[in-house]
Amino acid sequence: QSHSAPNTTRFHLFLNTNFHSKEVATLKLLMHHGDIDMMPFFRWKLMFLPLVVEWFARARPCWEAIHLMVPGEQILQFEDMSALHGFFTEEPEAYQSRELSAMYKFVRGMPMLAVGKEEEEKI
Secondary structure: OOOOOOHHHHHHHHHHHHOOHHHHHHHHHHHHOOOOOOHHHHHHHHHHHHHHHHHHHHHHHHHHHHHHHOOHHHHHOOHHHHHHHHHHOOOHHHHHHHHHHHHHHHHHOHHHHHHHHHHHHHO
16 A cells, blocks of 8 residues: 655645745745734834845745746645645735735834833833
8 A cells, every 4th residue: 555645745845846945935934824924023123124025025936936837726636735725826916915914014013112112111
């Protein structure tokens, strides 16, 4: 009896063999975290915002490459890859929306830092 790896595992192995490790990390973040939480980055305040913008700019070619290499219809065939269905059926506008959403959340979090700073100064 032959046991084959689940399709998701085989797909991640495909990524590991066809992309550089930084690109694989980027793709896995994009695939498994559709809405990236910016809260952990607030401690660096606005200094981190240019890095967020730069990361999304570097991530875009990875997103485009995987969408060209792997047609969404191919992923939709496999029920055990349902977690990736949304990623592979995403239109380019959805990528831009992710980028803008991350930046918005980051900038929106800045007043919370200012309020926190005022509270520290009162203590």
